[in-house]
Amino acid sequence: MAAGGPMSARSDLATRREELMAQIRQAAIEEFAENGLRGASTQAIADRAGISKTKLHYYIASKEELYEQSLQSIIEIWSELFHETATDEGPEAFLRSYIGRKIRHSLEHPEVARLFTNEVMRGAPMLRDYWPSSREATMKAAERVRGWVEAGLIRPVDPVLLQFNIWALTQHYALHLTEVRFMLGLGDEASPDPEPIIAEVTELVLRGLRP
Known part of the structure; x- marks a missing residue:
C-alpha cells in the first residue's frame, strides 16, 4: 500500500x-x-x-469518569517506575535506582502524589476497585525483600513496612513541597536540587538495611 x-x-x-x-x-x-x-x-x-x-x-463522558481515569493513570505511572528498575542486581543497586527515580518524579510532578493522597484521605471511594491488584503487587515486592533477607543481603525487616517507609520518604518532597522550599530558602516556584535529596534518602535506607 x-x-x-x-x-x-x-x-x-x-x-x-x-x-x-x-x-x-x-x-x-x-x-x-x-x-x-x-x-x-x-x-x-x-x-x-x-x-x-x-x-x-x-x-x-463526565468529570467523575475523568477523575477515575486520572487515578488509574497515576497507579500505572508508579507501577512503571517500580518495574522499570532492574531486579537482578541485588538490593543496593535496585534501591539506589528506584529511590532516585521516585524522588525525581515526585519533584517534577508533585500534583500526582497530591491527587492520590487527597483521594486516600477522603476514604478512597474511587480506588477500592484497584486495591486488590495494588496489594498483590505489594506482596510480590515483599517476596523479593524476603529473598534478600534469606540470602543475608539485608538485615531482617518487615517487607511491607519497608515499602511504606520508602514510600513516605520519597513522597514527602511532593506532598510538602511548599514547606521544603521554605525550609531550604528557595523561591516559591523553585525546584529543589534532587541529587542531594536522593543521596541522603538512599544512604539512610541502605545504612538501615545493612546486615
Whole structure:
C-alpha cells in the first residue's frame, strides 16, 4: 500500500487522539490535585488542556469518569517506575535506582502524589476497585525483600513496612513541597536540587538495611 494511504491516516489519527488524551489527563491531574473532585470543573480542565469545553466533552463522558481515569493513570505511572528498575542486581543497586527515580518524579510532578493522597484521605471511594491488584503487587515486592533477607543481603525487616517507609520518604518532597522550599530558602516556584535529596534518602535506607 502506498505511503499516506487509509491505514497511515488512521494511524496518524490514533496517535493524535492518544496525544490529546494524555494532554487532557495531565490537565485533569493538575486541576483535581489543586481543587479536588468537587471543586474542579470541566471548563477549568479544558482551559488547562488548551481546548474548548465542547471538545473536552467529546472525549470524556463526565468529570467523575475523568477523575477515575486520572487515578488509574497515576497507579500505572508508579507501577512503571517500580518495574522499570532492574531486579537482578541485588538490593543496593535496585534501591539506589528506584529511590532516585521516585524522588525525581515526585519533584517534577508533585500534583500526582497530591491527587492520590487527597483521594486516600477522603476514604478512597474511587480506588477500592484497584486495591486488590495494588496489594498483590505489594506482596510480590515483599517476596523479593524476603529473598534478600534469606540470602543475608539485608538485615531482617518487615517487607511491607519497608515499602511504606520508602514510600513516605520519597513522597514527602511532593506532598510538602511548599514547606521544603521554605525550609531550604528557595523561591516559591523553585525546584529543589534532587541529587542531594536522593543521596541522603538512599544512604539512610541502605545504612538501615545493612546486615
